[in-house]
Amino acid sequence: MIASPALETLLSAAPYSLPQWDKRALVTERTRELTRHHYEHCELYRNLINRIFGGSKALDFATLEDAPFLPVSLFKTRELRSVDQSAVVKTLTSSGTTGQAVSRIYLDAPTAQLQSRTLVKIMQHFLGVERRPMVFLDHAGVVRDRRSSSARAAGILGMLPFGRQPFYALRDDMSLDIDGLQEYLARTRDQRPIFFGFTYMVWQYFVEVLEQLPLRLSLPDAVLLHSGGWKKIEALKVSQEEFRQRLAAVTGIHNVIDFYGMVEQVGSVYFENPLHFLHASIYSDIIVRDTNTLEPLPPGQPGLIQVISALPESYPGHSLLTEDIGVVEGCDNPATGMSGQYFRILGRLAKADLRGCSDTFQKPVSISA
Amino acid sequence: MSTTVNHDLQVRLLAPSTGVESLDSVLSMTDALSEPFSASRRHTLAQLSRMILKDADLRADAGSVALGYWLRKANIDRLTEAFQRRKEAEPDIVFVPAGRVFHVAPGNVDTMFVYSWALSSLCGNRNIVRVSGGQNPILLRLLDLLSRLMQEDPELAGGNRFLTYEHNEKISEALSRWSTHRVLWGGDETVSLLRMLPLSPHASERAFGSKFSYSVISISGYLEAGIEEADRLAAGFFNDVFWFDQMACSSPHLVVWVGAGELLDPAISRFHHSLEKEIERRRYRGAPSNAIHRLNFVFNLACDTNVTADLSQKEFLAIRFPDAAELRKEICGAGVLTHVRVDDLAKVAELGEERDQTITHFGFSEMELRDLAERAGARGVDRLVPVGEALSFEPVWDGYDLIGDFLRRVSVRVKGRSA
Numbered sequence: 001m002i003a004s005p006a007l008e009t010l011l012s013a014a015p016y017s018l019p020q021w022d023k024r025a026l027v028t029e030r031t032r033e034l035t036r037h038h039y040e041h042c043e044l045y046r047n048l049i050n051r052i053f054g055g056s057k058a059l060d061f062a063t064l065e066d067a068p069f070l071p072v073s074l075f076k077t078r079e080l081r082s083v084d085q086s087a088v089v090k091t092l093t094s095s096g097t098t099g100q101a102v103s104r105i106y107l108d109a110p111t112a113q114l115q116s117r118t119l120v121k122i123m124q125h126f127l128g129v130e131r132r133p134m135v136f137l138d139h140a141g142v143v144r145d146r147r148s149s150s151a152r153a154a155g156i157l158g159m160l161p162f163g164r165q166p167f168y169a170l171r172d173d174m175s176l177d178i179d180g181l182q183e184y185l186a187r188t189r190d191q192r193p194i195f196f197g198f199t200y201m202v203w204q205y206f207v208e209v210l211e212q213l214p215l216r217l218s219l220p221d222a223v224l225l226h227s228g229g230w231k232k233i234e235a236l237k238v239s240q241e242e243f244r245q246r247l248a249a250v251t252g253i254h255n256v257i258d259f260y261g262m263v264e265q266v267g268s269v270y271f272e273n274p275l276h277f278l279h280a281s282i283y284s285d286i287i288v289r290d291t292n293t294l295e296p297l298p299p300g301q302p303g304l305i306q307v308i309s310a311l312p313e314s315y316p317g318h319s320l321l322t323e324d325i326g327v328v329e330g331c332d333n334p335a336t337g338m339s340g341q342y343f344r345i346l347g348r349l350a351k352a353d354l355r356g357c358s359d360t361f362q363k364p365v366s367i368s369a
Numbered sequence: 370m371s372t373t374v375n376h377d378l379q380v381r382l383l384a385p386s387t388g389v390e391s392l393d394s395v396l397s398m399t400d401a402l403s404e405p406f407s408a409s410r411r412h413t414l415a416q417l418s419r420m421i422l423k424d425a426d427l428r429a430d431a432g433s434v435a436l437g438y439w440l441r442k443a444n445i446d447r448l449t450e451a452f453q454r455r456k457e458a459e460p461d462i463v464f465v466p467a468g469r470v471f472h473v474a475p476g477n478v479d480t481m482f483v484y485s486w487a488l489s490s491l492c493g494n495r496n497i498v499r500v501s502g503g504q505n506p507i508l509l510r511l512l513d514l515l516s517r518l519m520q521e522d523p524e525l526a527g528g529n530r531f532l533t534y535e536h537n538e539k540i541s542e543a544l545s546r547w548s549t550h551r552v553l554w555g556g557d558e559t560v561s562l563l564r565m566l567p568l569s570p571h572a573s574e575r576a577f578g579s580k581f582s583y584s585v586i587s588i589s590g591y592l593e594a595g596i597e598e599a600d601r602l603a604a605g606f607f608n609d610v611f612w613f614d615q616m617a618c619s620s621p622h623l624v625v626w627v628g629a630g631e632l633l634d635p636a637i638s639r640f641h642h643s644l645e646k647e648i649e650r651r652r653y654r655g656a657p658s659n660a661i662h663r664l665n666f667v668f669n670l671a672c673d674t675n676v677t678a679d680l681s682q683k684e685f686l687a688i689r690f691p692d693a694a695e696l697r698k699e700i701c702g703a704g705v706l707t708h709v710r711v712d713d714l715a716k717v718a719e720l721g722e723e724r725d726q727t728i729t730h731f732g733f734s735e736m737e738l739r740d741l742a743e744r745a746g747a748r749g750v751d752r753l754v755p756v757g758e759a760l761s762f763e764p765v766w767d768g769y770d771l772i773g774d775f776l777r778r779v780s781v782r783v784k785g786r787s788a
Contacts, residue, residue: 044672047671048671048672051675051676051677051678052667052677052678052680053680071668073665074665074672078669291657291660291661292654292655292657292659292660292684293660293683304660321661349658350657352614352655352656352662
């Protein structure tokens with residue numbers, strides 16, 4: 001770990017305890033340290049700073065908005081590493097439909113430890129310190145099958161340490177094992193189970209299936225964590241409110257927490273706050289930029305989301321321009337019981353169809369889930 | 370022509386807009402050919418021009434407005450006069466239509482199919498035009514106008530079919546066999562895909578591969594220009610770059626500055642400033658994904674090559690190659706400009722490659738340009754036009770005389786040679 005008083009301060013505080021502008025000052029300082037660190041240790045990053053951001057003077061930015069960034073897709077085409085290959089303990093890859101390039105993220109031991117330390121703190125804020133029974137709304141095969149190193153498997157593996165007695169509620173054919181689930185819930189009665197799944201799978205294989213069954217679960221003390229975006233759900237014309245309502249109607253679960261994160265910045269994940277917005281912890285922050293001019297935008301105006309994380313030391317992923325569109329909805333609001341700013345994701349940037357001369361006959365695109 | 374094998378092949382007819390039809394019924398077009406440049410065919414184009422220029426949606430699209438003007442009577446009359454001169458220059462030749470023309474239109478320039486078809490129609494041919502099946506509103510609007518015009522113009526309706534189909538070799542092959550001349554627009558991939566399909570042994574073909582286009586600007590000539598002239602240049606350059614999202618064959622991707630290095634910085638700085646003013650004046654906002662598209666391209670390029678970039682620009686992103694020897698002629702589109710400097714025009718000619726198409730120019734004399742045309746043309750450049758005219762369509766395209774392609778020349782000698 002790089003010696004950093006700013007990071008020490010962040011790690012010693014609770015994840016939502018610092019007012020935005022105190023946090024911003026610490027995160028900015030830490031981002032300056034990381035920018036310099038990667039400039040010194042990653043040749044590709046150094047070249048990019050020199051060629052695109054005007055050289056080493058770009059390291060001394062005063063505000064976070066002026067920090068250099070990389071487009072997140074660069075991790076799909078380039079090997080970006082600030083440590084020797086021999087120090088890499090884990091390589092994370094993003095999900096990706098067949099044929100698409102995947103991001104490759106190189107973790108050394110200190111960065112991996114930092115990530116799990118902060119992830120634990122964020123999870124404990126929402127779930128408590130006690131490890132609770134955990135129900136995965138997926139089938140066990142998804143983690144058994146090593147070839148499918150999918151986001152689904154990565155999500156489940158990342159979640160496992162926070163629960164106990166894992167139960168997979170779906171069978172291999174994605175049908176709901178309702179008898180097994182009821183038996184498991186009876187066994188773990190009054191132990192406040194945690195349900196975890198990808199948003200569209202929760203909807204399709206759990207909520208909609210339960211709605212067809214002549215039974216209702218009663219789980220007022222359970223919590224559902226879900227992630228993966230609303231795109232597939234919105235295609236079904238289901239709003240977030242309807243999702244929560246219909247889930248509660250068939251399960252009795254009222255505590256529903258969406259989260260936003262990416263393989264490029266594991267550990268500094270954004271959890272849904274009580275106002276149903278995604279909340280930045282003290283380990284990260286976001287900047288919203290105009291899609292066209294890339295100018296930073298004030299709260300309330302939607303644009304491209306840039307994510308800043310205080311954690312990545314082994315790869316230069318501390319400041320990334322994503323292709324997600326979002327909007328800052330508020331900051332340091334007492335109604336949330338949490339300090340810091342929060343936002344909403346509006347979706348993925350729609351790619352304009354830039355057709356070259358050679359696209360007269362577009363190749364049929366196969367869509368895989 | 371074999372008609373029995375085509376009965377299960379289907380295409381979607383967009384003009385006339387009769388929807389899905391069997392290929393057989395499409396190929397059974399019986400309308401007779403017309404003499405080249407007939408009054409009725411000229412009239413049809415003038416009608417189409419009026420419809421385009423009256424249409425609210427199309428009037429908002431610069432490419433369609435350019436097409437509307439190109440089709441108007443005055444311009445078609447000019448083409449007709451040029452044809453008359455051609456006939457007079459060759460009294461022993463009778464020009465007849467090539468016959469049946471199969472056009473494969475490009476996917477990137479929505480209006481291109483009309484230019485290709487209009488010239489062929491003027492020459493008196495029957496036409497089948499395959500357009501991309503996408504949901505492009507401009508393309509669909511143009512086809513809608515053609516359909517409407519067909520309802521009152523039996524000659525147009527009888528001899529022309531605008532259609533689309535997913536890539537299907539059997540359909541492309543049947544249409545190729547039907548044709549006496551095939552025009553392939555749409556770049557290397559389309560050309561290599563379709564060229565394999567046989568034509569009738571008597572048919573001819575013209576293919577347009579992928580192209581690369583650029584600008585050459587004299588550093589001293591540019592710095593000497595007054596503000597008004599520099600602004601006019603920026604306005605022209607804006608059109609060349611931002612229409613069709615810089616993805617037309619003739620859209621410039623590269624600016625080659627010619628002259629001494631000391632004045633390069635002030636020249637580029639002035640150029641960017643006036644282009645920024647023009648972008649602001651027009652309140653131009655490209656597609657929301659363009660900026661990310663540019664960033665992804667430039668960050669990847671900067672990983673491999675010693676370029677410099679400036680992210681502060683809005684709606685475009687300029688990069689500089691400090692060393693012309695390292696230049697990469699790569700296409701990004703959506704507003705990436707590459708600057709490079711060379712000492713003189715002879716060096717520009719050395720950059721020429723077979724796939725080069727249009728050079729737009731500023732600040733050179735006619736003699737210099739003719740000399741460049743000779744040197745660069747030998748390597749592949751097809752066209753040198755002033756900045757601002759990159760996208761103007763001309764009947765000579767990529768160095769080929771399209772009207773000549775759409776006609777057949779029948780020689781008539783009345784008396785024996787020995788007489």
